[in-house]
Amino acid sequence: MTLLEFARGPAINAALVIFVFGVIWRLFWLLFLPRAADHSVAKLGAGAAVSSAAGGFVRHMWPPREYAARTRFSLIVGYVLHFGLAIIVFGFAQHILFIRDIFGIGWPGLPTGVITVVSVITLAALIAALVRRMTNPVLKMISTFADYWAWFVVTLPVVTGLMAVSHLLLRYEDMLGVHILSVALMLATFPFSKLMHAFLVFVTRSQTSFFYSRRGSHV
Amino acid sequence: MADWMSQQGTVGEALTRQGISRRSLLKYSSYLATLLALPPTSSQAIAQALAGAKRQSVIWLSFQECTGCIESLTRSFSPSVEEMIFNLISLDYQETLQAAAGEAAERARLEAMEANKGKYVVVVDGSVSTRDGGIYSTAAGKTNLEVLKETAKDALAILSVGTCSSFGGIPRAHPNPTGAEPVSAIITDKPIINVSGCPPMPEVIAGTIAYLVTFGKLPELDHLGRPKPFFGDNIHDRCYRRPFYDQGKFAKSFDDAGAREGWCLYELGCKGPVTYNACATIKWNGNTSFPIQSGHGCLGCSEPNFWDAGSFYKPLPGRMTGAGEAVLGAAAVGAVAGAGSAFIARRRKAAASDPSASPSVPEGADQ
Ligand code: SF4
Numbered sequence: 285m286t287l288l289e290f291a292r293g294p295a296i297n298a299a300l301v302i303f304v305f306g307v308i309w310r311l312f313w314l315l316f317l318p319r320a321a322d323h324s325v326a327k328l329g330a331g332a333a334v335s336s337a338a339g340g341f342v343r344h345m346w347p348p349r350e351y352a353a354r355t356r357f358s359l360i361v362g363y364v365l366h367f368g369l370a371i372i373v374f375g376f377a378q379h380i381l382f383i384r385d386i387f388g389i390g391w392p393g394l395p396t397g398v399i400t401v402v403s404v405i406t407l408a409a410l411i412a413a414l415v416r417r418m419t420n421p422v423l424k425m426i427s428t429f430a431d432y433w434a435w436f437v438v439t440l441p442v443v444t445g446l447m448a449v450s451h452l453l454l455r456y457e458d459m460l461g462v463h464i465l466s467v468a469l470m471l472a473t474f475p476f477s478k479l480m481h482a483f484l485v486f487v488t489r490s491q492t493s494f495f496y497s498r499r500g501s502h503v
Numbered sequence: 504m505a506d507w508m509s510q511q512g513t514v515g516e517a518l519t520r521q522g523i524s525r526r527s528l529l530k531y532s533s534y535l536a537t538l539l540a541l542p543p544t545s546s547q548a549i550a551q552a553l554a555g556a557k558r559q560s561v562i563w564l565s566f567q568e569c570t571g572c573i574e575s576l577t578r579s580f581s582p583s584v585e586e587m588i589f590n591l592i593s594l595d596y597q598e599t600l601q602a603a604a605g606e607a608a609e610r611a612r613l614e615a616m617e618a619n620k621g622k623y624v625v626v627v628d629g630s631v632s633t634r635d636g637g638i639y640s641t642a643a644g645k646t647n648l649e650v651l652k653e654t655a656k657d658a659l660a661i662l663s664v665g666t667c668s669s670f671g672g673i674p675r676a677h678p679n680p681t682g683a684e685p686v687s688a689i690i691t692d693k694p695i696i697n698v699s700g701c702p703p704m705p706e707v708i709a710g711t712i713a714y715l716v717t718f719g720k721l722p723e724l725d726h727l728g729r730p731k732p733f734f735g736d737n738i739h740d741r742c743y744r745r746p747f748y749d750q751g752k753f754a755k756s757f758d759d760a761g762a763r764e765g766w767c768l769y770e771l772g773c774k775g776p777v778t779y780n781a782c783a784t785i786k787w788n789g790n791t792s793f794p795i796q797s798g799h800g801c802l803g804c805s806e807p808n809f810w811d812a813g814s815f816y817k818p819l820p821g822r823m824t825g826a827g828e829a830v831l832g833a834a835a836v837g838a839v840a841g842a843g844s845a846f847i848a849r850r851r852k853a854a855a856s857d858p859s860a861s862p863s864v865p866e867g868a869d870q
Pocket of ligand 1: 744746748
């Protein structure tokens with residue numbers, strides 16, 4: 285069995301099984317957790333649960349003016365790398381085929397050149413995020429292994445994907461195998477790492493917004 | 504097998520006997536130089552070396568195969584390739600082509616081995632059965648396994664022609680009932696060149712043999728033992744449909760508008776990006792076409808395990824096999840485990856807020 289066969293066969297399938305198990309386990313656990321009833325009386329003008337949660341979620345996407353200068357760097361880097369990753373994952377024809385293989389749905393892809401440029405920009409944003417995490421004293425202090433691990437498992441597929449396309453270091457088929465294995469590593473550790481924020485961000489931000497809305501504050 | 508095929512002497516003498524002019528030799532030499540990516544000036548030197556070279560004694564063994572490899576060579580579109588190759592070698596044993604049969608054929612092999620001890624090249628097409636002592640493929644009462652070991656013992660080198668002898672090929676595909684193995688899994692003390700392909704390209708077989716005869720040494724090989732001049736690039740990097748791949752223009756079915764426009768066949772399962780061979784450059788049938796040009800994706804036939812690497816029509820990024828049931832099972836187990844974890848948390852919380860359930864202070868703990 286070649287490296288590519290191992291990656292396209294048992295490795296990616298095992299990773300998918302762990303991914304699905306882990307994500308559903310965590311989401312179910314969270315949704316069924318006991319919650320303390322909120323006995324407070326909602327402030328006058330507090331929005332309905334859904335609208336206040338959704339409104340707060342949208343407002344959270346951009347910092348208030350007072351913080352604009354202080355958060356500019358992380359805001360730009362954060363947006364670039366998140367949009368970049370989304371374009372790579374959902375815009376590259378090869379990745380769409382991978383998704384189609386699992387979910388049975390597909391859509392037209394972007395030209396390889398566009399994806400290559402986006403990948404390089406995304407990689408630069410990822411490196412910038414890491415450098416900031418390692419140099420900013422506060423960020424450095426509150427960072428744990430989990431933060432670096434999340435960075436590592438996201439960056440590895442970007443790097444190996446670029447290397448496979450550019451025929452760097454290994455033969456294409458081997459680097460493609462390494463790339464798929466790196467995706468398998470990301471998928472298998474996703475539910476147990478900070479990457480879970482891809483699902484939980486909707487829950488946490490909406491809930492926070494709802495709480496504050498009841499207390500008459502719009503965050 | 505015609506007599507001249509197995510006569511010794513120099514290549515020049517054989518050509519004269521065949522009435523092949525020096526001009527034709529020069530033409531073939533420049534063709535060879537092009538195939539091997541050598542500078543055009545080297546064709547003169549190749550012609551000279553070839554004319555003076557001794558015809559290479561070759562013993563051709565056919566094992567678990569479909570005869571496609573030898574058909575590919577002998578029915579090559581350009582007869583000059585076939586004729587030329589048989590002028591370069593003295594084919595002392597080949598079951599498909601030789602007139603002799605039975606004991607006479609077997610004797611021919613043993614005589615050729617004795618006469619050219621240590622100097623003959625063994626060409627093998629087909630994989631070798633190894634299960635139960637190799638009894639699933641025999642000829643003249645001997646297993647292929649025995650014949651290979653016996654013949655390879657005094658050989659100069661071995662040329663595995665075709666994917667079966669190079670990597671096991673279709674006979675080695677799951678469940679491999681005969682225990683088929685490639686030559687390299689059995690013979691480990693001789694230089695082996697793998698000319699893979701199902702079938703291999705006639706020009707590649709001929710070019711490799713010509714290289715051996717001309718330069719008296721093995722060509723540079725890749726990590727799978729294949730001659731680099733022919734297997735150095737993958738199909739994808741030399742494919743004329745590549746611009747469509749780069750633009751993201753893919754045919755979705757074999758007869759849609761994209762297919763008619765000649766768009767890339769990646770989504771239809773083309774394995775060109777992971778397949779190394781000369782199809783896209785030399786092409787088949789006298790440079791007429793190759794599978795991708797004829798509208799079908801590359802099957803990856805010159806690569807190990809190509810038969811077991813998932814469907815030919817499944818795109819490369821797709822998984823070789825699905826895991827539908829396992830994934831559904833994982834989702835169900837995840838849901839139960841999640842609900843179970845939450846239930847345990849609820850119980851803990853309830854226990855913590857129930858004063859009657861709180862642990863009693865052990866006697867004397869306040870002292
Ligand atoms: S048809 Fe196959 S080899 Fe040609 S560009 Fe498309 S994927 Fe590559």
